[in-house]
Amino acid sequence: MHEYVIARGVVESVRNFSLNFGCGVKRFKVLVGELSMLDIGVLREALEGLIAASEVRGADFSIEIEPARISCGSCGNIISFGEAVSHLSEEEREMIHFLPDLIASYAACRRCGSLDLRIISGRGVSVRDVVFTEG
Amino acid sequence: MSCSPRDSEGQLDYRDPLIEENLKKISQVILITGGKGGVGKSLIASTAALLLSRSSNRTGLLDLDLHGPSSCLLLGVEGRPVESGEGLVPPVVEGVKVMSIDLFSRGRPLPLTGRAKEEIVKEMLALTSYGRLDYLLVDLPPGTGDELLTAAKYVKSNGRALVVTTPTHLAVNVAGRLIDILNSVSLKIIGLVENMSISDLQSPSRELARAKGVAFLGGIPLDPLLNSRGGSLERCELLSTRFAEALKQVLRNAGLRV
Numbered sequence: 001m002h003e004y005v006i007a008r009g010v011v012e013s014v015r016n017f018s019l020n021f022g023c024g025v026k027r028f029k030v031l032v033g034e035l036s037m038l039d040i041g042v043l044r045e046a047l048e049g050l051i052a053a054s055e056v057r058g059a060d061f062s063i064e065i066e067p068a069r070i071s072c073g074s075c076g077n078i079i080s081f082g083e084a085v086s087h088l089s090e091e092e093r094e095m096i097h098f099l100p101d102l103i104a105s106y107a108a109c110r111r112c113g114s115l116d117l118r119i120i121s122g123r124g125v126s127v128r129d130v131v132f133t134e135g
Numbered sequence: 136m137s138c139s140p141r142d143s144e145g146q147l148d149y150r151d152p153l154i155e156e157n158l159k160k161i162s163q164v165i166l167i168t169g170g171k172g173g174v175g176k177s178l179i180a181s182t183a184a185l186l187l188s189r190s191s192n193r194t195g196l197l198d199l200d201l202h203g204p205s206s207c208l209l210l211g212v213e214g215r216p217v218e219s220g221e222g223l224v225p226p227v228v229e230g231v232k233v234m235s236i237d238l239f240s241r242g243r244p245l246p247l248t249g250r251a252k253e254e255i256v257k258e259m260l261a262l263t264s265y266g267r268l269d270y271l272l273v274d275l276p277p278g279t280g281d282e283l284l285t286a287a288k289y290v291k292s293n294g295r296a297l298v299v300t301t302p303t304h305l306a307v308n309v310a311g312r313l314i315d316i317l318n319s320v321s322l323k324i325i326g327l328v329e330n331m332s333i334s335d336l337q338s339p340s341r342e343l344a345r346a347k348g349v350a351f352l353g354g355i356p357l358d359p360l361l362n363s364r365g366g367s368l369e370r371c372e373l374l375s376t377r378f379a380e381a382l383k384q385v386l387r388n389a390g391l392r393v
Binding site: 001002004005006008009010012013014016017031073095098099100101102104105106115116117118119123124125126127128130 | 146147148149150151152153156218219220221222223236239240241243244245246247248250251252254255258259261262
């Protein structure tokens with residue numbers, strides 16, 4: 001259901017953007033950070049349904065996964081998504097699913113053990129490359 | 136025609152419309168802030184939430200003290216947020232809907248940088264489904280950084296700040312700077328309350344309120360019981376303290392229905 005709430009926000013933000021410019025939307029891109037661990041199938045289905053029922057009906061969209069990169073603030077080590085979450089339980093992953101920045105509460109640097117982890121990329125969801133219809 | 140969204144990174148933030156939708160359902164958002172640490176913001180926020188709820192107000196409490204959340208401890212929150220089609224429904228204690236990062240971090244350390252804190256504040260505002268509320272109290276951390284500024288950005292239409300000080304020049308000095316910041320971002324100030332008050336008449340907080348043109352809502356006397364058992368009082372014990380009684384009067388002075 002988290003995916004559905006996010007889809008509502010995505011469609012509403014595209015709709016507001018379209019209304020501000022006074023023209024229709026041809027397509028847009030949804031960038032999904034790996035750390036959000038969203039179910040892409042559920043997100044896609046929710047977006048399709050909401051777009052069809054909105055003022056931006058007919059708009060096409062693509063979903064792109066942004067790989068997560070996390071840096072250690074202490075030693076500079078770069079940690080991948082797999083390294084960061086491999087030892088976590090399903091319940092712990094769910095907490096990061098809701099608040100990706102909590103990776104620093106649940107993981108540690110594999111090289112030095114520091115909890116000072118900073119997300120470089122692959123955090124949450126954003127909408128990019130909105131293309132308006134001609135005329 | 137291609138057009139890039141206009142935010143600083145050329146992207147649309149899906150959380151903005153969700154936050155707007157959530158806040159529209161809330162009559163009043165009150166930011167409990169003070170600048171200085173240890174002045175009693177969290178205790179005031181949690182106790183005020185209980186008092187408002189007991190007076191039949193639909194009440195929520197959002198703990199944005201991201202490094203040191205304490206509302207779950209103070210109110211004895213044991214439940215967890217539940218997913219729904221509208222967002223995360225917070226656990227309820229004595230009628231108060233409580234959302235805190237501690238419900239997700241579960242007592243773990245919270246080593247968060249500025250960017251992370253801004254993201255978390257937006258996510259908690261966007262994803263929490265409080266439903267209709269009369270009051271949402273927001274417990275803010277010490278300082279005048281990301282949590283305060285991000286929350287203030289979103290609550291301008293129905294938000295006001297309650298500034299908490301103590302009768303020390305250190306706390307009053309920081310509160311003065313805080314008031315300047317709140318004025319600069321056009322967030323209305325409901326008033327200033329002096330916690331751990333010694334004398335209502337010779338109070339540096341009252342002087343500050345006068346100098347800044349802010350309502351002085353009163354003083355809350357130092358309550359020895361809270362000093363000795365602050366975080367371990369049962370809710371009914373907390374509500375029967377002199378602290379809670381004085382806070383009730385402060386809330387009434389602020390025009391809240393309690």
